[in-house]
Amino acid sequence: MELLEAIQDGVTVISPKGNINRATSPELQGRLSPLVEEGKDVVVDLSEAATVSSAGLRVMFIIAKAAGEKGKFVLASPNEMVADILNVTGFASLITVKDDVESAISFINS
Amino acid sequence: MALLDLTVESSIEELQAIANQVDGVAEQQGWSQKTVFALQVALDEWISNVIKYSYKERSDQPIRVVVNENEDELIASVEDLGTPFDPSSSAVPATLDDTLSGKREGGMGLFVMHHLLSDIAFERVNNRNIVTLRVKL
Numbered sequence: 001m002e003l004l005e006a007i008q009d010g011v012t013v014i015s016p017k018g019n020i021n022r023a024t025s026p027e028l029q030g031r032l033s034p035l036v037e038e039g040k041d042v043v044v045d046l047s048e049a050a051t052v053s054s055a056g057l058r059v060m061f062i063i064a065k066a067a068g069e070k071g072k073f074v075l076a077s078p079n080e081m082v083a084d085i086l087n088v089t090g091f092a093s094l095i096t097v098k099d100d101v102e103s104a105i106s107f108i109n110s
Numbered sequence: 111m112a113l114l115d116l117t118v119e120s121s122i123e124e125l126q127a128i129a130n131q132v133d134g135v136a137e138q139q140g141w142s143q144k145t146v147f148a149l150q151v152a153l154d155e156w157i158s159n160v161i162k163y164s165y166k167e168r169s170d171q172p173i174r175v176v177v178n179e180n181e182d183e184l185i186a187s188v189e190d191l192g193t194p195f196d197p198s199s200s201a202v203p204a205t206l207d208d209t210l211s212g213k214r215e216g217g218m219g220l221f222v223m224h225h226l227l228s229d230i231a232f233e234r235v236n237n238r239n240i241v242t243l244r245v246k247l
Contacts, residue, residue, distance in 0.1 A: 019150065022158040023125040051129075051147055053154040054218040081147040088225050089218065 003031055011041045011105050017048035020056030029059045036063055039070040043104040047077035057091055064095045072096075076104035113139065114177040120161050120190070121169040125154055128175055135177060141184065141247065148226035148245045149177070149186060155219035156188050156241055164192030164239055183228065184245045189238050196232050197241070 001024035004015040012035055016028055035042050044060070046052070060075065067073035074096045078086060086092040098104040113135050118124040129150055136146040157173060165171045174189040197220055223230060229244040 019126065019129050019154065021125050021129075021154040023122045051150045051154065053151050053158070054222050055154075055158065057218065079143075079147075081144055085151070085222060085225075089222065 001027065003027065005031070008043075008101070009105050009109060011043055011108050013043045013045050013101060013105075015045040015048055019051045019053075020049050020059075021051065021053040022055035025053075025055045025059045028056070029062065032059070032063045033066065036067040036071055036073060041072045041074075041108045042067070043074050043076050043101055043108070045076050045101050045104075046079070046082055047101075049078070049082060052078075052082050052085060054089075057085070057089060060091065060095060072108045074098055074104040074107060076101045112176045112178050114175065116176075117172050117174045119169060120165045120171040120173050120192075122158065122161055124173070125157060128153060128157065132177065139179065145184060145245055145247055149184060149243070152223050152227055152243050152245070153186065153188070155223050156243065159197070159219060160188065160190045160192065160195070160239070164190050164195040166193070179247065182247055184247055186243045186245075187240055188243070189240045191238055194234055195239050196234070197230065 001016050001018040001020060004017065006013045014031060018024065020028060032042060032044070064073045076098045077100050078097065086097055096107065098107055114131055116128065116131055118127060132146070132150055132153065153175065160173055161167060172191060175186065177184065177186045179185065226245070227243050228246045231242045233240045
């Protein structure tokens with residue numbers, strides 16, 4: 001997994017590329033955790049995330065809880081299969097998921 | 111001959127090596143993205159479980175992954191020599207509230223596997239745990 005970071009309209013966009021699994025999810029958590037602790041608004045752009053396993057889902061959940069009221073945490077652009085996993089596990093009702101990064105940023109900045 | 115027959119050490123870093131090999135076979139066989147996704151995630155979940163529960167985080171033990179296909183399904187088996195470990199003994203949670211809140215661990219991986227696979231079968235043969243995962247092509 002590679003992690004790209006960009007700032008778009010004042011929002012930090014983290015783009016993981018590859019597989020988010022038990023081997024790679026600690027690195028993702030390590031990158032996201034300080035951002036949400038500081039109260040920054042964060043979008044995780046999943047467009048290049050080929051797979052997300054339960055370890056990856058757990059990290060998203062921990063980060064969303066840590067973000068709490070301090071900042072907004074939004075997932076964007078999951079592929080069809082990742083979107084299905086988010087739905088069937090119930091994550092999609094716990095974490096905001098948007099179809100693309102632009103909608104995620106407008107949601108945060110609205 | 112199997113499409114893939116690979117033995118790796120029980121280290122979590124090996125997940126990527128396995129994923130790369132599976133991607134290679136997938137391209138060669140022309141599997142759909144959905145099929146490859148199901149296999150990749152199921153292998154990730156299962157091998158993570160083997161390392162954690164069967165090998166108790168020891169990183170120098172063998173894990174063998176064999177992938178084959180027939181007319182309508184893809185069949186992957188994962189073998190390890192660790193502690194007897196039967197997924198059917200740990201119930202798949204009906205709701206994920208407990209896993210999500212951290213009250214219990216491990217259930218979500220199995221839940222995801224059951225969702226993606228057409229079948230999961232477990233055997234204990236000659237001190238080996240062998241799981242067979244099936245994905246519809």
